[in-house]
Amino acid sequence: MSQRQHYIKRGIFGAIPLFIPAIPFALAFGIAVDASGIAPLLGWSSTPLIFGGAAQITLLSLLGEGASVAAAVTAALIVGARHLLYSVTMAPYFRHQPEWFRWVGPYVLIDQVFVVAMTFEERNDPDAFRYFFLSAGFAFWFLWMSFTGIGLFVGPIVPDAWQLSFAVPILFIGLLATGVDSWHKIAVAAVAAGVTALLATLPNRSGLLVGAIVGILLGFLIERFRR
């Protein structure tokens, strides 16, 4: 087996176990599309066009609740703002790469791809990194295309009484809890949540934006005046 095939295989097999938690998320996506009243195929087009579960669900649910395009897009982009951090962190590994890879790679830079790429031992070898990153990224891409399609059919037939859509806040609180590793971050999350609750009556769910921005400002102040 060539080196190239070896890295491609490792990328694909590294992706699969991390995809399993995304399956209920794909069902939640189907439920969100169904609840929003948006045509299924139109809703699904967000999968190839956005390729990010949290942003897709946020955008479509807010549009379904009657939010304006500007408010829904802003909220979805703020939800996806952590990708800026991935982009900064991954930039050095894209330095000694062909130009086309710098354009194609970011399309599949989702949470799980970031995690597997950062834990790939040979990430400093440009060829190995490229094969691994692309095969893991497009394995996720293929799985997410398929499972969000299945979710459109399976999500809505799950009985309402199960309240399966509660899987979404559960997943987000899980992501939040695994991400907070200092009391600073806990304080930032709590302040953001508190401000959002206080501003819940603002139109177009914009309290969410203000809450997130106040939280980030608190984070900035913590870093600015630390030590």
Place this chain on the structure above:
Amino acid sequence: MNVFIAIVITGIGTYLMRGGFILLLAQRQFPPLALRTLVYVSPAVMGALVMSMLTTPEGHIQVGLPEFAGLATAATLATTTRNHILTLTGGLLIFWLFLWLA
């Protein structure tokens, strides 16, 4: 049509956030304070997002015992095991258990 426009704009924005630094700033130095602040984006957004999912547009917080138990279980499992499958199954099972008991 509005929905499709919103999807396209979000798609372009998401791509630019993922690719922006890789494409433009790969060779440049980034202010350390800005990098340290970016770390807070995720907790702030997640905290605000979870809260917005639990409140109605009228400003009521919709958290009964099942919701609280499910979220608390999920947060505990995520912190202790860092396993997303376990977090989701545990959180949902406890949520359903309390729904069924109520």
